[in-house]
Amino acid sequence: MMKTKFTTPRIKVLLLALLLLFGKFYSQTHNGAVGINTTAPNANSVLDVVSGNNNKGMLIPRLTEAQRDAIIINKPTDDGLTIYNTTEDCFNYWSLTDNEWKSVCGQLGKAVFTIDCSSSKAMGSYVKGKELTNSHYLSISVNVTKLGNYTVSGTTSNGYNFYGTGVFLNTGIQTIQVLGQGTPQNIQTDTVALNANGTDVNCTPPISISVLSPAGTYTMACGSATVNGVYKVGTALTASNTITLPVNVSALGSYTITTNTVDGISFKGSGTFTATGNQNITLGGTGTPTSTSVKTITITSDSQGGVSTTCSVNVIVVIPKKNILHLGLETAYGYSAYTGPSRSLMDSPTNFGTTASSIVKYEGFNHISLGNSPSSTALQTALNNKPDIVIIGYNYTPNATDAGYIASYLNKKGVVIALTDDTASAQNLFRGIFSDPTISTAYGAGAGSVYALANSDDPILNGPFGDVRGKNWGEDASTTVSVSGLTSGFTPYSYAQPINSTTSRTGISGLRNTSLNFIWFGDGGFLSNENANGNQYSSNTIEPFVAPSSGGYFPVQKSAYGYAGNGYSTGGMQVQNSILFANMIAWAIKQAEFSGINTQ
Known part of the structure; x- marks a missing residue:
C-alpha cells in the first residue's frame, strides 16, 4: 500500500478550501447583503440571520449600566450604537439627538429605588380561611433615584402572598401599595419576604402579619x-x-x-x-x-x-381661634365678657380648649374691645373688619345708626350676643334687625327678679355646659327690658313676668333669632360678678353670674338668688346665667365656624 505524506503547505491549502466551502454554505453575499444560514439574504438588509431549526436567537453585547457608561462615545460615528443593559434588563441605544443612552423599554426601563423597611407595613386584618381582598396590601415606602418600571413582591409560607408592579414617574420618597392574594391557612405570625425588581430585600425587623382565628x-x-x-x-x-x-x-x-x-x-x-x-x-x-x-x-x-x-x-375636631369684639364697660363686673369672671370663663381651657378634657374643642379667642361709647365711625370700621362674634353688655347704648351697622353685620352672617337693659337702644336694635318699626320695648321688674326659662330643646337652653330647660335666670342691679310686637322669626327663652312677682307684665325678656345669628336678654348685667375668682357673690339681688376659679371657671348656678315674692323667700331661687352664657359662646363658636361671616 502506498503511503501519502502531507506537508505543511498542503495542509494549509486544504484548510483554506474547506473554509471557503463552509463560508459558501453558511453565508452568501448578494448585492452587498450577507446571509447566515440562508442563500438568499434579504436584499434590503446588510445582514440576514436565519435560525436553521427555528430554535436559536442572536445575542448582542451585554453590559451592565456601569460598563455601558464607561464607553467613550464618539458622537459623530456612534449614533445608534446598541447594547443590552443587564442592569435594567433592556436594550439601550446611543441617541445623537438627545445626547444620551435611550432605553427601548417604554423609554424608562427598570427603576432604581430602595425600600424603607421602618415605614413599610402590612394593611388589613388577616383571618384563617378568609380570602384576601383589596383591603389587604403592603404599604411600601420607597426612595426612587431613577425613573422606570418596578415589580415588588412579598411572600409568606401560609397560603397568601403580595404582588405589585407599576412605573415610577417621579424620583424621591413615595409610597406604593402591593396587593395581597390568597387565603391564610394557619393561625400564626408570618414573616413577609420582600423582593424588589428581582433582588431580595432584607428588612430588620421584617414585616410581620398576625393571622387571627375566625371571627367570634x-x-x-x-x-x-x-x-x-x-x-x-x-x-x-x-x-x-x-x-x-x-x-x-x-x-x-x-x-x-x-x-x-x-x-x-x-x-x-x-x-x-x-x-x-x-x-x-x-x-x-x-x-x-x-x-x-x-x-x-x-x-x-x-x-x-x-x-x-x-x-x-x-x-369633634378643634375649631380655630375666633375674633371677639366686646362692646360695654370694661370693669371687674365683666359686663361684655372683656373683663371679670365672664372673660375667665371664655379663656379657660377647661371650657374652651384643645385638651382632651376640654368641654368645647377650640383654640381660643382673640379679644378686641371698643369700650362703652365708641363712635359710629369706629363701630362701622370694627364691624367691617368682620369679627367672628360680637358681645354687647352694660351700658353700651347703640343709636339708630349703630343699630343699622349691627343689623348689616348680622345680615352678613355675623354673630351677636346682646345683653342690654336700655329701652331705647334695645328698640333700635330690634327695629333694625327685624326690619319692623312697630316693635316696642319697655322696662319691667328690677334687681333680683327671676325669670323662668322655656322648656324647649334648644342649643342655648340645652348645650354642652348644661341643661337649664325649665330653670331660671336672674336680673342684676338694674331693670329688665322686655320687647313686644314680634310676630315670627324668633325662639323665646323667657318672658317679662318674673316668677317672684305678682305684678303682671307682658313681652319677651330673652330670645334667639331663628334666621340670623342673634341672641338677646334684657339685662345689661347678665354676666355681672365682681369676684375675680368667680365665686358666688353674697347678694341675693345683684351679680347673678357664677364660675369659680377652683373649677377652672366652669359655669355653675347661683344657688341663692332673688327677692321675696309670689311664694318665694329671699334668696330662695337658683339662677343659671353663667351656664346660659357658656352655652351661648359654644353656639356662637359653632355658628361662626360653619355659618358665619368668615365661613369659607
Whole structure:
C-alpha cells in the first residue's frame, strides 16, 4: 500500500478550501447583503440571520449600566450604537439627538429605588380561611433615584402572598401599595419576604402579619363609645387618637372592626376574644382631619351570628381661634365678657380648649374691645373688619345708626350676643334687625327678679355646659327690658313676668333669632360678678353670674338668688346665667365656624 505524506503547505491549502466551502454554505453575499444560514439574504438588509431549526436567537453585547457608561462615545460615528443593559434588563441605544443612552423599554426601563423597611407595613386584618381582598396590601415606602418600571413582591409560607408592579414617574420618597392574594391557612405570625425588581430585600425587623382565628360573635355598644384624643385640621392622628368601644361577646373568636374614612380620618382594631361578656376594645385612628365639621364615623364589625354589625360615633375636631369684639364697660363686673369672671370663663381651657378634657374643642379667642361709647365711625370700621362674634353688655347704648351697622353685620352672617337693659337702644336694635318699626320695648321688674326659662330643646337652653330647660335666670342691679310686637322669626327663652312677682307684665325678656345669628336678654348685667375668682357673690339681688376659679371657671348656678315674692323667700331661687352664657359662646363658636361671616 502506498503511503501519502502531507506537508505543511498542503495542509494549509486544504484548510483554506474547506473554509471557503463552509463560508459558501453558511453565508452568501448578494448585492452587498450577507446571509447566515440562508442563500438568499434579504436584499434590503446588510445582514440576514436565519435560525436553521427555528430554535436559536442572536445575542448582542451585554453590559451592565456601569460598563455601558464607561464607553467613550464618539458622537459623530456612534449614533445608534446598541447594547443590552443587564442592569435594567433592556436594550439601550446611543441617541445623537438627545445626547444620551435611550432605553427601548417604554423609554424608562427598570427603576432604581430602595425600600424603607421602618415605614413599610402590612394593611388589613388577616383571618384563617378568609380570602384576601383589596383591603389587604403592603404599604411600601420607597426612595426612587431613577425613573422606570418596578415589580415588588412579598411572600409568606401560609397560603397568601403580595404582588405589585407599576412605573415610577417621579424620583424621591413615595409610597406604593402591593396587593395581597390568597387565603391564610394557619393561625400564626408570618414573616413577609420582600423582593424588589428581582433582588431580595432584607428588612430588620421584617414585616410581620398576625393571622387571627375566625371571627367570634359580639355586639357593639356605640352609644357608650368614647372618642379619645384631640383632633385638629392638618395634624396627623397619633396613638392618643382612639375610640374605646364597649362590646358584649357571646362566642369566642377573632374580631376585626373598621370604619369608613370621613374627611381624612378612619379607625380600626383587631384581635382575639379570650373571654365572653362585656369588655372594651380600642380602635386606633389614622389619617389627618381635613375640616372642622363634626365627623359621623360608621363602625363595621365582622361579628358572626346575625347580630348588628354597624353603628356610628361622632368625632369633634378643634375649631380655630375666633375674633371677639366686646362692646360695654370694661370693669371687674365683666359686663361684655372683656373683663371679670365672664372673660375667665371664655379663656379657660377647661371650657374652651384643645385638651382632651376640654368641654368645647377650640383654640381660643382673640379679644378686641371698643369700650362703652365708641363712635359710629369706629363701630362701622370694627364691624367691617368682620369679627367672628360680637358681645354687647352694660351700658353700651347703640343709636339708630349703630343699630343699622349691627343689623348689616348680622345680615352678613355675623354673630351677636346682646345683653342690654336700655329701652331705647334695645328698640333700635330690634327695629333694625327685624326690619319692623312697630316693635316696642319697655322696662319691667328690677334687681333680683327671676325669670323662668322655656322648656324647649334648644342649643342655648340645652348645650354642652348644661341643661337649664325649665330653670331660671336672674336680673342684676338694674331693670329688665322686655320687647313686644314680634310676630315670627324668633325662639323665646323667657318672658317679662318674673316668677317672684305678682305684678303682671307682658313681652319677651330673652330670645334667639331663628334666621340670623342673634341672641338677646334684657339685662345689661347678665354676666355681672365682681369676684375675680368667680365665686358666688353674697347678694341675693345683684351679680347673678357664677364660675369659680377652683373649677377652672366652669359655669355653675347661683344657688341663692332673688327677692321675696309670689311664694318665694329671699334668696330662695337658683339662677343659671353663667351656664346660659357658656352655652351661648359654644353656639356662637359653632355658628361662626360653619355659618358665619368668615365661613369659607
